[in-house]
Amino acid sequence: MSPSQEASADAAGIPVTLTVNGTTHRLTVQPTAVLLDVLRERLQLTGTKKGCDHGQCGACTVILDGRRVNSCMVLAAMKDGSSVTTIEGLAEDGRLHPMQQAFIEHDAFQCGYCTPGQIMSAVALLEEGRANTVEEIREYMSGNLCRCGAYVNIVAAIQQVLATGRRSATP
Amino acid sequence: MPNPEAYVGRPTSRVDGPAKVTGAARYAAEYFAPDLAYGVVVSSAIARGRITAIDTAAALAVPGVIHVFTHENRPRTAWLDYNYRDEVAPPGSPFRPLHGPEIQFSGQPVALVVAESFEAAGYAASLVKVEYEAAGHVTDLEVKRHEAYVPKKKRAGVKPPPEPRGDPEGAFGAAPVHVDGDYTHAIEHHNPMEPHASTVVWEGDGKLTIYDKVQGSQNSQKYVASVFGLNADDVRVVNAYVGGAFGSGLRPQYQLFLAVMAALELKRSVRVVLTRDQMFTFTHRPHALQTIRLGADEEGRLMSVRHDVVQSTSQFEDYQENIVNWSGLMYRCDNVALTHKLAQIDTYTPGDMRAPGATTGVFALEIAMDELAERVGIDPVELRLRNYAEKDQDENKEFTSKELRECYRIGAERFGWSRRNPAPRSMRDGRELVGWGMATGCWEAYFQKTSARARLAAGGELEIATASSDIGTGTYTILAQLAADDLGVPIERVAVRIGDSSLPASPIEGGSWTAASAGAAVQAACGAVREKLLGLARSIDGSPLANAGIEHVAFRDGRIELAGDPERFVTLADAMQAGGVEHVEAEETVSPDILTSMRYSMYTHSAIFAEVKVDEELGIIRVTRIVNAVAAGRILNPKTARSQVLGGIVMGVGMALEEESMLDHNLGRFMNHNFAEYHVPVNADIHDIDVIFVPEHDDKANPLGVKGLGEIGIVGTAAAIANAIYHATGKRIRALPITPDKLL
The missing domain is CATH 3.30.365.10 (Aldehyde oxidase/xanthine dehydrogenase, molybdopterin binding domain)
Known part of the structure; x- marks a missing residue:
């Protein structure tokens, strides 16, 4: 059974339509199902991680209708018609996003479990025009815990993308 | 002659980096099976005492619930403590989940609710009613200080204090x-970002493939086989990616026992993931x-x-x-x-x-x-x-x-x-x-006894295999660096297979010993492949390496070259062709030298x-x-x-x-x-x-x-x-x- 064919998996649920990384899925979800579990268990998009299920660790960060959110705190049934970008949707045509590349170059992860959340937060922050100084990066990235302790390298990776972005914006 | 070091000693980026930054790396709770069921653990509310009644009727009535396991209906498992003792267990009587009504610590698992969906299992778990008879507990070390004792049985691998010296x-x-x-x-609690989890895939005929969050796949494999009376060959444990552990995954944790128990009893695949608060109920x-x-x-x-x-x-x-x-x-x-x-x-x-x-x-x-x-x-x-x-x-x-x-x-x-x-x-x-x-x-x-296998194909692909783990430490990368240098192939051509109990024997990843142990094993296996390849190269008629010993040659860019005269060489492909083989393979084991220690x-x-x-x-x-x-x-x-x-x-x-x-x-x-x-x-x-x-x-x-x-x-x-x-x-x-x- 492919993920997109399972519309009738739960007859007692609520129908929702979600566009995830450009693909539209029609699903029936239980009222208590959170977006994180729908992504992981129903759509098998396991790049989005569950670290705490309480909105305390940031591992489940996705971009929902243009905003970064902890997907464990979002009821899927309330997001009918929404559009979601997950870590799987960040690379384009097999080419890594500059933030993904910078994370590799700066060794901004070890076990890799918090990494998708870190990258999604970092990408969203830069798009929002926040996190322009080291202090701001540290502060705004503090919602994404990394138990391996890669913070110094995470900051370096984000700084690199920030600097490259500025260079490319200069004619 | 030592090979030129193209990779070792250099700041090589992680070879598993692309998988980790794209979400492609799969952790224990991220594998699927056609009939996957979800188990949610119910934790005890008291620290010491016994369960006097457990009522699962309301939980069982939730649509989608398949079964509720408790100490009253659990399947039989091994009887002796010995069977529950894993590779790093300290002396004593290991904890047995759902073994009986006794409660030994707060948060002890008292039931496992298995359902068709995670949401149904989670809701039903909240409906399990447990009644307890609490006994006095003590969790304050200061209170027990006067009862302190020198442990009679020493834990293997841990040095007891030396005898006093002088005055x-x-x-x-x-x-x-x-x-x-x-x-x-x-x-302190380890709190790796990935909660402990096991996905047990029921392969039929009693065979299991288990994706477990653990620091040693073979430790979990032996534990499961021993506790459930299975043939070790029927149990394959995979921990290809581990979302941190810091020691919490040295011993198999109780979610593994529960998931295997449910899979064997229900004859279907089961996933059990602990919640963050349950991460505070064990080591x-x-x-x-x-x-x-x-x-x-x-x-x-x-x-x-x-x-x-x-x-x-x-x-x-x-x-x-x-x-x-x-x-x-x-x-x-x-x-x-x-x-x-x-x-x-x-x-x-x-x-x-x-x-x-x-x-x-x-x-x-x-x-x-x-x-x-x-x-x-x-x-x-x-x-x-x-x-x-x-x-x-x-x-x-x-x-x-x-x-x-x-x-x-x-x-x-x-x-x-x-x-x-x-x-x-x-x-x-x-x-x-x-x-x-x-x-x-x-x-x-x-430095620990470890085995590894190296397999070089005529096309230049090199596969390295050992049951060791990478819990974020960089094992994949350093093994690839070592192997690439030893056999003179580009690191892109090296595939490192670790985190699988079916691979050559390796201890748990702990004690900071993996680089030394798995690294030395890989180097030994690559060394044996080098010897075999040189033997094949020397056997070619008029071989430029006819009189060369292993110390006279270097492996570089897919060739075996005479040291100091790189124009005299045999390509790896020619050597294999001469020997009529399509690949050369060797497995080696390294152990600490007793005299040195x-x-x-x-x-x-x-x-x-x-x-x-x-x-x-x-x-x-x-x-x-x-x-x-x-x-x-x-x-x-x-x-x-x-x-x-x-x-x-x-x-x-x-x-x-x-x-x-x-x-x-x-x-x-x-x-x-x-x-x-x-x-x-x-x-x-x-x-x-x-x-x-x-x-x-x-x-x-x-x-x-x-x-x-x-x-x-x-x-x-x-x-x-x-x-x-x-x-x-x-x-x-x-x-x-x-x-x-x-x-x-």
Whole structure:
């Protein structure tokens, strides 16, 4: 059974339509199902991680209708018609996003479990025009815990993308 | 002749990096099967007693619920304790989930609800009604201190304290300078970001493929086979990616037992994932009550060292770690007494957490040394140099290598230590007090028996295989670097297969031994492949290598070249064609040399320098700068090596300032079981960290000359910070974590 064919998996649920990384899925979800579990268990998009299920660790960060959110705190049934970008949707045509590349170059992860959340937060922050100084990066990235302790390298990776972005914006 | 090093020693980016930054890397809870069911654990509400009634009717009535397992209906499993004892189990009687009505610790699993969906299982789990008869529990180590005992049975692989040497009491009495203090730290939980999870795929005919969050796939495999009476060949355990562990995955955890039990009974695939609060219901760094007494002469030379520890364990296993031996090892002293006792409290059995024992003992010793430096009136670095240990007095052995003097020198220079005003409260930055402190770190350089296989195909693809793990440490990458250099192939052509119990035997990934052990095994396997390939190359008619021995050739760019005359070569493809083979394969096993371990001690060392800034009115502490100079033998990959040490330091910052699993002794339960209340360092807590690798040559510790880096970064870090806080504020805090209230 492919993920997109399972519309009738739960007859007692609520129908929702979600566009995830450009693909539209029609699903029936239980009222208590959170977006994180729908992504992981129903759509098998396991790049989005569950670290705490309480909105305390940031591992489940996705971009929902243009905003970064902890997907464990979002009821899927309330997001009918929404559009979601997950870590799987960040690379384009097999080419890594500059933030993904910078994370590799700066060794901004070890076990890799918090990494998708870190990258999604970092990408969203830069798009929002926040996190322009080291202090701001540290502060705004503090919602994404990394138990391996890669913070110094995470900051370096984000700084690199920030600097490259500025260079490319200069004619 | 050694091969040119194209990769080893260079800052190669992680070969598993692309999988990790794209979400493609799959962890234990991220595998699927057509009929996957979801198990949710119900945890006990009391710390000690028994279940008198358990009502699962409401849970079973929830649509989608398949079964509720309890102690009343669980399937039979092995009878003897022996069958439940895993590779690293301490002496005792291992915990058996759902074994009976007895409750041994708060949060003990009392039921597993299995349903068609995670949501149904979670809701039904909330409907399981459990009635208990509580018995008196004790979770306060202070209360049990008077019952402390020396464990009769020693834990394998953990050195008990050495016999006392000299006359510690007499020398203490005679010493003109004394330090006498009690030290303690909080219980800590490992809290890797990935919750413990097992996905058990029912393959039919009793065969299982298990995706488990564990630091050793073969440890889980043997445990499952032994507990459930299965043939080991029918149990395959995969841990290709592990979302951190830090010791929490050394032993198979209870979710593995529960998921396997359910899969076997229901004959279908089952996933069990623990919640973050359930991550506080099993292993943890134990509590310890430490007393250190140092006696020294007026120049600061140690005359007497005494270190006594009472460490917590559970009621059912004697978990032991080496907390005190460091105090007899790290500094020269002829009169030493070290004791280590256990006392039982009603928690789950503690376990190894990053540099177990050393993190605890060295924190106390290194604060005591700082106190001694102040009392004698000399610089803390100078005090350590005056007491420098040239040999291991605990075991009366030489060191294979020890460049600690250089760590002190280089670290101090980089930090700017010579500009330190020794007087407490003498340095300021605006409204903040500034403090500089330092400490020494030390950890064992282990080397363990490990097997590996190398297989080179005629097309140039090289496959490396060993059951070892990568828990974020960089194992994939260093093994690829070593293999690529050994056989002269580009790293892109090397496929490293680890994290699978069906691969050549490897111990759990722990003790910082994986680089040395798996690395040496891979090098040995590649060496055997080299010998075979040279044999094939020499057999070619008119071979340019006809008279060459393995020491006369280099493997480079897909060729075997004559050293010094690279125009005389045989390509790997031609060699294989000559032999009529499509690939060359070898498996080798490496083991520690007994004679070397009898003659020498092997340790990694470090010198850590910390700067703190303290807001005197609010008690807020910031660790603004850390320099850690590490002597760890040869560095295979400066990039991943630095990350390992950074990670240890960050966890050390957590230990010093934040991490504290708070027991409510009335309920016998860890109360702050989530990330909002159990604080780990966040990005904004971490400032400048400088890691320096001090050159160190070691040709004895193991064939690679590496010493491991997963643990050294945390050892001493908390002491350096505590000493810096003293220097800033004049307040000597001997109980971790140093939270603002302790400074106000």
